Amino acid sequence: MSDADSPIKRLATGNRGLDEILGGGIPENSINIIMGEPGSGKTALAEELIFANADDERRPVLYLTTLSEPLDKVIKYLQQFRFFDPEKLGRTVLYEGLGADLAANGVGALLPRIKDAIKTLSPKIIVIDSFKAIHDLARSTEEMRLMLHEVGGLLAVYNTTVLLVGEYRHEDIAVLPEFAVADGIIELARNALGTRDERYLRVFKLRGSAYRQGFHAFDITVSGLQVYPRLVSPVEAASYERDVSRASSGVPGLDPMLGGGFWTGSAALVAGPTGSGKTTMGIQFIVEGLRRGERCLLVNFQENPTQLAHQIEQVGGKLDDDARGRLELLYYSAVELSIDRIVVSIFQALRRSPIRRVVIDAIGDLATAAIDATRLHDYLYAMVQHFAVMGVSSLFTLETDPPIMARDREHGRLSHMTDSIVFLNLREQDGIVGRTLRIAKARGVAHDLQERALQIDAQGLRIVEARR
Amino acid sequence: MGTMTQPDSGATGRAIILVVDRDPHIRELEAHFLQQAGFSVGFAQDGDGALEEARKIVPDILITEILVPTLDGLALCRRIKADPRTRDTAVLVFSILAAAGRAREAGADAFLLKPLAEHTLVDTVRQLLEARTARIRRAQHE
Numbered sequence: 156m157s158d159a160d161s162p163i164k165r166l167a168t169g170n171r172g173l174d175e176i177l178g179g180g181i182p183e184n185s186i187n188i189i190m191g192e193p194g195s196g197k198t199a200l201a202e203e204l205i206f207a208n209a210d211d212e213r214r215p216v217l218y219l220t221t222l223s224e225p226l227d228k229v230i231k232y233l234q235q236f237r238f239f240d241p242e243k244l245g246r247t248v249l250y251e252g253l254g255a256d257l258a259a260n261g262v263g264a265l266l267p268r269i270k271d272a273i274k275t276l277s278p279k280i281i282v283i284d285s286f287k288a289i290h291d292l293a294r295s296t297e298e299m300r301l302m303l304h305e306v307g308g309l310l311a312v313y314n315t316t317v318l319l320v321g322e323y324r325h326e327d328i329a330v331l332p333e334f335a336v337a338d339g340i341i342e343l344a345r346n347a348l349g350t351r352d353e354r355y356l357r358v359f360k361l362r363g364s365a366y367r368q369g370f371h372a373f374d375i376t377v378s379g380l381q382v383y384p385r386l387v388s389p390v391e392a393a394s395y396e397r398d399v400s401r402a403s404s405g406v407p408g409l410d411p412m413l414g415g416g417f418w419t420g421s422a423a424l425v426a427g428p429t430g431s432g433k434t435t436m437g438i439q440f441i442v443e444g445l446r447r448g449e450r451c452l453l454v455n456f457q458e459n460p461t462q463l464a465h466q467i468e469q470v471g472g473k474l475d476d477d478a479r480g481r482l483e484l485l486y487y488s489a490v491e492l493s494i495d496r497i498v499v500s501i502f503q504a505l506r507r508s509p510i511r512r513v514v515i516d517a518i519g520d521l522a523t524a525a526i527d528a529t530r531l532h533d534y535l536y537a538m539v540q541h542f543a544v545m546g547v548s549s550l551f552t553l554e555t556d557p558p559i560m561a562r563d564r565e566h567g568r569l570s571h572m573t574d575s576i577v578f579l580n581l582r583e584q585d586g587i588v589g590r591t592l593r594i595a596k597a598r599g600v601a602h603d604l605q606e607r608a609l610q611i612d613a614q615g616l617r618i619v620e621a622r623r
Numbered sequence: 624m625g626t627m628t629q630p631d632s633g634a635t636g637r638a639i640i641l642v643v644d645r646d647p648h649i650r651e652l653e654a655h656f657l658q659q660a661g662f663s664v665g666f667a668q669d670g671d672g673a674l675e676e677a678r679k680i681v682p683d684i685l686i687t688e689i690l691v692p693t694l695d696g697l698a699l700c701r702r703i704k705a706d707p708r709t710r711d712t713a714v715l716v717f718s719i720l721a722a723a724g725r726a727r728e729a730g731a732d733a734f735l736l737k738p739l740a741e742h743t744l745v746d747t748v749r750q751l752l753e754a755r756t757a758r759i760r761r762a763q764h765e
Contacts, residue, residue, distance in 0.1 A: 184738045213742070270648075270651075270652075273652065274652070274655050274656075277741060277742075308646070308648055309648045311738070312646055312648050312649040312652065312737060312738055312739055313648075313652060313738055313739050314738040314739055314740040314741075315738075
């Protein structure tokens with residue numbers, strides 16, 4: 156190791172999702188703030204972290220409560236979590252209340268208590284919850300600032316990792332001195348989305364370390380925080396080897412229009428108004444994959460697996476056990492789920508088995524689950540990139556009414572992300588409504604530009620003739 | 624210049640360690656853990672004061688930060704090793720700077736990177752003392 160090299164060791168948080176966001180964990184020997192409104196999960200996160208790291212009696216973890224919650228209450232609620240281990244309590248996890256000392260002696264009581272703890276306990280991790288509540292005892296800003304200077308100085312020279320937990324607001328970041336001392340800042344927040352709340356975690360600062368920026372969804376469960384790291388494009392995106400084979404669409408007459416089918420590993424967008432045949436086309440794409448012995452995943456937000464299986468059998472005939480075993484159906488109510496959780500489930504399915512085809516029906520439902528259009532766009536882009544690298548052929552459906560993408564900025568943005576775009580439409584001629592199909596885009600393919608008549612029957616869609 | 628605490632190894636039979644650091648917290652913690660481990664500890668806040676104190680008490684071990692005023696820790700190490708009165712003092716450079724190579728070039732016997740991990744510090748000090756004792760015994764036999 157050269158003199159200049161000073162690798163930062165990391166302390167795994169015990170939370171897989173959060174460690175992924177933090178690039179492996181929080182840096183050891185750092186001072187970190189966990190901020191958020193009451194009930195946002197701050198204490199649960201801190202406790203999950205300390206129980207995951209409480210493995211050495213010579214270097215226990217010290218949890219100091221101040222003035223916000225009585226120690227008994229903290230311990231009472233701690234027991235509901237699965238990570239709680241009564242064997243560790245009092246041995247490798249030590250809880251102490253600072254409230255009485257602080258109330259009697261003011262903020263000046265903190266430095267000697269921490270110093271004493273270092274000398275007598277050699278704590279590996281020190282948590283102070285709530286650190287913000289200590290502000291209420293300071294007689295002046297100067298007193299608080301001086302105390303922080305001393306405490307910060309002490310904690311910086313000793314080999315311990317510190318978590319300051321507090322009900323901080325955004326405006327506190329620019330004002331309160333602990334934010335200047337902090338090496339890392341993690342915010343837990345709640346945003347209203349329709350009739351439900353979405354919990355989000357965000358890393359504001361992680362000195363000397365790369366981390367995944369942005370909002371990451373999470374739930375609080377009996378296992379602790381279930382964190383869903385925001386999906387980003389794969390780093391291999393620029394350098395993977397592209398498959399030059401074709402993935403048949405399963406729609407009679409469409410493959411010739413595409414010069415032989417979609418490229419394997421490419422993404423297709425099937426757009427059209429209600430009733431134009433988008434879902435049916437997605438099912439045909441899946442059925443074709445099953446016929447070819449591929450594993451397939453169908454993600455749907457409107458129909459449950461029983462309804463979907465029925466539709467699939469209508470189009471593809473009765474599936475044998477082998478085909479049924481290769482078909483995975485994911486059904487979500489987009490009203491109740493966030494896009495983060497849906498995307499994580501999709502990638503969990505892809506990791507579980509070598510899926511070759513994915514249909515997501517429909518993007519509009521994903522949009523309902525996304526907090527904003529930019530998030531939806533970012534996720535779709537990243538998803539398409541991941542699918543390409545993994546060699547997974549994908550088909551996304553999109554409801555468009557009217558079906559002209561240029562009129563809709565969002566739809567326009569979506570169209571840039573996929574390799575192919577197929578428009579389905581309903582046309583009225585002489586009082587009769589018929590369906591049509593047009594390929595608006597097929598990257599790297601000399602495709603048929605004609606709008607063609609489309610027929611739908613029990614077996615699905617098929618191209619019937621060129622439109623005059 | 625700091626004050627010495629329990630500096631007399633002759634009286635107590637304990638090894639003397641001189642800690643050089645400008646940070647009062649680290650001086651206090653180092654002194655605490657080393658005393659707890661059975662050593663006599665004195666300290667200085669700057670390089671010149673440390674050199675003067677080292678010549679006076681000839682510590683068994685000198686632990687110095689590189690970033691100290693008046694004479695930096697590496698220059699202090701060179702001066703300690705160059706002086707016949709103090710050259711047997713083992714020098715442990717204990718710094719926030721990742722400078723193991725530079726410390727070695729300056730003649731240091733060991734290097735530790737901050738922050739303070741008391742078990743590592745005490746173990747290193749014990750190893751240095753053993754090596755120093757063996758070295759002196761070898762020299763006496765020769």
